[in-house]
Amino acid sequence: MAKEFVIKVPASSANIGPGFDVLGISLNLYLTVTVKIDPVAFGEESRKDPNNCIIVYEGEGIEQVSLRSDENLMVQMALFVLRSNKVRTFPLGTRVSVHNQVPLGRGLGSSGTAVVAGVLLANAVGEFGFSKQRCLDYCLMVERHPDNITATMMGGFVGSFLRKLSASEFETVHQPLNHLLSPEDTSVFPTDAPLNLGTHVQYSWSPKIKCIAVIPQFEVSTKLSRSVLPKSYKISDVVFNLQRLAVLTAAVGSENPSSDLIYPAMQDKLHQPYRTVLIPGLSSIVSEFTPETHPGLLGICLSGAGPTILCLATDNFDKIATDVVARFNKENIECRWLLLEPAYDGATMEEMSKL
Numbered sequence: 001m002a003k004e005f006v007i008k009v010p011a012s013s014a015n016i017g018p019g020f021d022v023l024g025i026s027l028n029l030y031l032t033v034t035v036k037i038d039p040v041a042f043g044e045e046s047r048k049d050p051n052n053c054i055i056v057y058e059g060e061g062i063e064q065v066s067l068r069s070d071e072n073l074m075v076q077m078a079l080f081v082l083r084s085n086k087v088r089t090f091p092l093g094t095r096v097s098v099h100n101q102v103p104l105g106r107g108l109g110s111s112g113t114a115v116v117a118g119v120l121l122a123n124a125v126g127e128f129g130f131s132k133q134r135c136l137d138y139c140l141m142v143e144r145h146p147d148n149i150t151a152t153m154m155g156g157f158v159g160s161f162l163r164k165l166s167a168s169e170f171e172t173v174h175q176p177l178n179h180l181l182s183p184e185d186t187s188v189f190p191t192d193a194p195l196n197l198g199t200h201v202q203y204s205w206s207p208k209i210k211c212i213a214v215i216p217q218f219e220v221s222t223k224l225s226r227s228v229l230p231k232s233y234k235i236s237d238v239v240f241n242l243q244r245l246a247v248l249t250a251a252v253g254s255e256n257p258s259s260d261l262i263y264p265a266m267q268d269k270l271h272q273p274y275r276t277v278l279i280p281g282l283s284s285i286v287s288e289f290t291p292e293t294h295p296g297l298l299g300i301c302l303s304g305a306g307p308t309i310l311c312l313a314t315d316n317f318d319k320i321a322t323d324v325v326a327r328f329n330k331e332n333i334e335c336r337w338l339l340l341e342p343a344y345d346g347a348t349m350e351e352m353s354k355l
């Protein structure tokens with residue numbers, strides 16, 4: 001029996017200034033995965049792969065993403081979920097065609113899209129019928145900051161936290177990633193993901209607010225960008241962020257969003273100041289661009305772990321974006337920019353046919 005389905009997963013921008021590892025918004029830029037399971041058409045070819053999975057890829061990341069099923073993050077993630085549920089490989093004749101619009105290593109949550117797509121892929125292939133909440137558990141085993149993943153999966157503007165783990169859950173969750181994703185012995189099924197690892201809420205977002213993403217032409221991996229952060233913080237810096245976080249989450253949902261509230265509420269002392277060493281121009285950009293210099297601008301911050309800059313605005317999108325690009329150009333950094341909106345549906349899976 002042949003089967004076809006399409007998985008569509010939006011990009012995300014995490015942190016939004018003060019919400020480090022807490023806030024995320026899904027954006028209408030997509031990783032789209034078309035899956036065909038057809039033993040007659042693809043059985044012979046898929047047999048060449050130890051996991052019966054043919055991967056075809058186009059779009060962002062084409063030069064760097066591995067097409068081997070045991071090295072590709074999305075497919076590794078799907079295999080982890082399949083094996084957690086006692087299914088060793090994909091069905092014979094599985095062909096996964098990826099079209100990716102999400103640039104890699106730019107702070108737009110590409111790894112989150114790959115992880116979420118992988119879990120939905122396994123859910124569909126294995127016919128497990130997991131809810132999105134259960135799918136999140138598998139994602140949060142691998143990405144231990146819930147901000148991107150939760151926004152990408154659930155859609156819209158989202159706040160989230162991870163729950164406290166028992167000692168045995170801690171061991172399950174914190175095992176080395178290669179034990180989970182590239183196990184040496186594929187005959188041993190991994191311990192299943194603990195239940196309800198993440199809790200989230202979806203906040204209101206004014207339809208007047210658009211997201212300008214200014215995307216530099218260089219990559220900063222999230223791992224590197226987290227390595228420059230301090231191990232502990234001054235209480236005054238933590239309080240600075242908490243105060244702004246509380247105001248920001250309500251201010252962006254207002255019918256008439258106010259830059260008087262949003263601009264100062266998007267300031268941060270927990271991650272951006274430390275990441276300036278990796279992103280030339282960052283500290284000037286987030287301080288020099290204001291609602292006074294650029295009417296229509298509501299607030300400006302680093303997107304995720306960077307290097308993309310996120311500007312929230314209600315007007316003058318071209319002017320704001322091209323001026324940020326010009327500021328990066330002064331640092332000899334080329335950029336492109338996109339005008340984006342929240343992707344409210346989050347990740348979706350549509351079954352096309354079952355023949």
Ligand SMILES: Nc1ncnc2c1ncn2[C@@H]1O[C@H](COP(=O)(O)OP(=O)(O)O)[C@@H](O)[C@H]1O
Pocket residue numbers: 031061065072073074100103104105106107108109110111112114220221222223304305
């Ligand atoms: N579509 C994809 N398919 C497979 N792997 C991907 C895909 N997108 C991202 N990745 C993996 O995620 C890495 C980037 O993740 P990360 O450093 O967290 O940056 P980002 O800010 O884009 O999430 C890539 O180097 C690659 O290993």
Ligand SMILES: N[C@@H](CCOP(=O)(O)O)C(=O)O
Pocket residue numbers: 012013014015020021022106107108109110111112145147148222225226271303304305306
């Ligand atoms: N809170 C994380 C978010 C990383 O987002 P990404 O889009 O860069 O993967 C962080 O700031 O490290």
